[in-house]
Amino acid sequence: MSKLLTKLNYYLNDLPVKLQNHLHRTAKLGRELSLLHEVNDEKVFVSCIAHDIAKKLDIHEMLEESKQNKLSISYEEEKSPILMHGPLASFWLEKKFNCKDQEILDSVFFHTTGRPYMSQIEKVVFLSDKVEPYKVQRNPDLLEILDLSMSDLDSAIFKYLDMKIQHLLNQGQIIHPLAIEARNFYMK
Numbered sequence: 001m002s003k004l005l006t007k008l009n010y011y012l013n014d015l016p017v018k019l020q021n022h023l024h025r026t027a028k029l030g031r032e033l034s035l036l037h038e039v040n041d042e043k044v045f046v047s048c049i050a051h052d053i054a055k056k057l058d059i060h061e062m063l064e065e066s067k068q069n070k071l072s073i074s075y076e077e078e079k080s081p082i083l084m085h086g087p088l089a090s091f092w093l094e095k096k097f098n099c100k101d102q103e104i105l106d107s108v109f110f111h112t113t114g115r116p117y118m119s120q121i122e123k124v125v126f127l128s129d130k131v132e133p134y135k136v137q138r139n140p141d142l143l144e145i146l147d148l149s150m151s152d153l154d155s156a157i158f159k160y161l162d163m164k165i166q167h168l169l170n171q172g173q174i175i176h177p178l179a180i181e182a183r184n185f186y187m188k
C-alpha cells in the first residue's frame with residue numbers, strides 16, 4: 001500500500017495545484033472519518049488521494065480515453081462525460097498503478113454518484129469528497145451534511161444526494177441513475 005501511495009504522490013505533483021489541494025483535503029477528512037467510524041483508514045486515504053486523478057483531462061479527452069480503453073459508457077455518461085472521471089480514475093489505478101484492491105477501485109469508481117450497498121470505505125470516500133472544508137466554505141448548506149457524516153454515514157449520503165439531485169433538476173442537468181438509486185436506498 002505504501003508503494004502505491006508513493007507512486008500516487010509522485011503523480012499528483014503533475015496535477016493542477018487546485019486539484020492537488022482538493023485531493024489532500026479530501027484525504028485528510030477521509031482519515032478523520034475513518035477513525036470515527038472504525039473504517040480502514042489506509043484504504044480510505046489511498047482512495048481519496050486517487051479519486052480525481054482523471055480530472056486532469058478535459059471532457060473530450062475523458063470520453064476519448066474511456067472509449068479507447070473500452071470502458072462501458074451509458075447514454076447519461078455520453079451526454080455528460082465528466083461522469084466518466086471516476087470510472088476512468090479507477091481504471092488507471094488498476095492498470096497504471098497496479099492496484100488490485102477491489103474496495104479501493106470501487107470507492108474511486110463510484111465516488112461521484114454513490115450506489116446502493118456501498119462498503120463503509122466507499123461511504124467515507126464519497127462523503128469526504130463532498131464535504132471537504134473548501135466545499136463547505138463555498139456552500140454552507142453542506143455543513144449539515146458534514147455534521148451528519150460524523151455520526152451517521154447513511155443519513156449523510158441520503159441528505160447529500162437528495163440536495164444534489166434537486167439542484168441538478170433545478171439546473172436542468174443530467175442525473176445519473178445510480179445517484180437516484182443510492183438516494184432511494186439510503187432513505188430511512
Ligand SMILES: [Fe+2]
Binds near residue numbers: 085
Ligand atoms: Fe470527482
Ligand SMILES: [Fe+2]
Binds near residue numbers: 026129
Ligand atoms: Fe473530488
